[in-house]
Amino acid sequence: MKPKRELGATNALYPTLTILVGAIVNGKPNFVTVAHIGIMSIENLISISLSKICHTNLGVRENATFSVNIPTEAQVKETDYCGIVSGKSVDKAALFKIFYGTLDTAPMIVECPINMECRLVKTVEFPKSDVFVGEIVQTYCDENALEHGGVDLAKVRPILFDMNSRSYWSLGEKLAPCWRIGRDLEE
Amino acid sequence: MKPKRELGATNALYPTLTILVGAIVNGKPNFVTVAHIGIMSIENLISISLSKICHTNLGVRENATFSVNIPTEAQVKETDYCGIVSGKSVDKAALFKIFYGTLDTAPMIVECPINMECRLVKTVEFPKSDVFVGEIVQTYCDENALEHGGVDLAKVRPILFDMNSRSYWSLGEKLAPCWRIGRDLEE
Numbered sequence: 001m002k003p004k005r006e007l008g009a010t011n012a013l014y015p016t017l018t019i020l021v022g023a024i025v026n027g028k029p030n031f032v033t034v035a036h037i038g039i040m041s042i043e044n045l046i047s048i049s050l051s052k053i054c055h056t057n058l059g060v061r062e063n064a065t066f067s068v069n070i071p072t073e074a075q076v077k078e079t080d081y082c083g084i085v086s087g088k089s090v091d092k093a094a095l096f097k098i099f100y101g102t103l104d105t106a107p108m109i110v111e112c113p114i115n116m117e118c119r120l121v122k123t124v125e126f127p128k129s130d131v132f133v134g135e136i137v138q139t140y141c142d143e144n145a146l147e148h149g150g151v152d153l154a155k156v157r158p159i160l161f162d163m164n165s166r167s168y169w170s171l172g173e174k175l176a177p178c179w180r181i182g183r184d185l186e187e
Numbered sequence: 188m189k190p191k192r193e194l195g196a197t198n199a200l201y202p203t204l205t206i207l208v209g210a211i212v213n214g215k216p217n218f219v220t221v222a223h224i225g226i227m228s229i230e231n232l233i234s235i236s237l238s239k240i241c242h243t244n245l246g247v248r249e250n251a252t253f254s255v256n257i258p259t260e261a262q263v264k265e266t267d268y269c270g271i272v273s274g275k276s277v278d279k280a281a282l283f284k285i286f287y288g289t290l291d292t293a294p295m296i297v298e299c300p301i302n303m304e305c306r307l308v309k310t311v312e313f314p315k316s317d318v319f320v321g322e323i324v325q326t327y328c329d330e331n332a333l334e335h336g337g338v339d340l341a342k343v344r345p346i347l348f349d350m351n352s353r354s355y356w357s358l359g360e361k362l363a364p365c366w367r368i369g370r371d372l373e374e
Binding site: 003004005006007008009010011012013014015016017019035036037038039040041042043044045046047049051068070073076077078079080081082083084085095099110114115116122124126127128129131133135136137138139140141142143146150151152153158159160161162164165166167168169170171172173174175176177178179180181182183184185186 | 190191192193194195196197198199200201202203204206222223224225226227228229230231232233234236238255257260263264265266267268269270271272282286297301302303309311313314315316318320322323324325326327328329330333337338339340345346347348349351352353354355356357358359360361362363364365366367368369370371372373
């Protein structure tokens with residue numbers, strides 16, 4: 001067996017996609033950087049995990065809606081900033097142009113190439129985190145981030161998060177087609 | 188406002204990390220490819236979402252354990268294959284060298300640079316998916332994927348999954364430091 005090092009109970013489930021979550025908190029739009037996210041079900045259910053002390057949680061609970069905004073590499077400073085400062089003391093919405101879709105309480109960021117408005121369907125609580133499960137209601141994409149009518153990640157240039165190195169990373173090249181390259185191993 | 192296209196309720200929360208989940212099913216090790224995963228809490232809680240019809244679910248429920256194995260780019264064929272064929276009919280464990288850690292029922296793949304053994308702490312059910320929340324018990328990393336004692340993703344070369352293009356992607360370059368680059372915007 002090749003040598004393996006035991007790292008203790010360390011979360012190494014990285015990289016993850018970095019997003020900006022939008023909500024209306026105390027009547028005002030607010031955004032927070034989140035990279036502890038997940039896909040719950042193929043029925044368009046996604047999860048965002050926020051620290052219990054996060055200002056945004058109040059708004060998600062009150063309005064039962066939130067938005068997911070996927071920033072592009074050029075927005076890495078704004079994205080990082082929204083994870084450093086709290087909406088309690090700073091008006092982070094002033095950094096962006098905002099639009100609304102079919103929900104009144106899911107503010108979205110014009111400058112982000114992809115936006116999803118979500119309805120809260122479940123809250124899972126852990127001692128230090130609130131996990132909000134949202135159903136995607138509508139998805140918006142910049143015209144110039146599309147290819148053949150679908151999202152093209154090479155044009156989106158998403159920001160990936162890695163806790164190991166405490167760094168953001170770029171997406172690389174397309175590697176192989178899914179549900180096809182493995183057929184080479186079928187007998 | 189720049190032009191945005193409405194895509195309907197489309198999950199665009201990609202890319203995600205592609206993993207191989209291990210479990211003992213009917214007394215035998217089995218592995219399945221999963222990319223609908225998530226981080227639930229900073230308390231080392233992660234989630235994997237499996238279709239209700241998946242063979243692996245039986246073993247996760249029975250033993251209340253599973254493993255997470257992070258394959259590297261060179262394993263893209265094996266990784267894809269484990270998402271195409273079912274453990275009901277194929278012995279997928281025969282593809283790999285297997286080892287066990289502190290749990291008896293969380294088989295791990297030697298060839299994958301990172302492995303985590305997990306104890307099931309919660310199951311969240313949706314109509315089409317079982318979401319298993321696991322607490323990481325121990326993490327293993329190949330010696331040659333470490334840098335200064337921590338995981339180095341540039342050496343791991345993980346496989347990212349994108350449903351938009353139905354493709355696997357590589358990780359790119361390091362972009363910026365977290366909780367630092369955004370300080371440029373502070374007043």
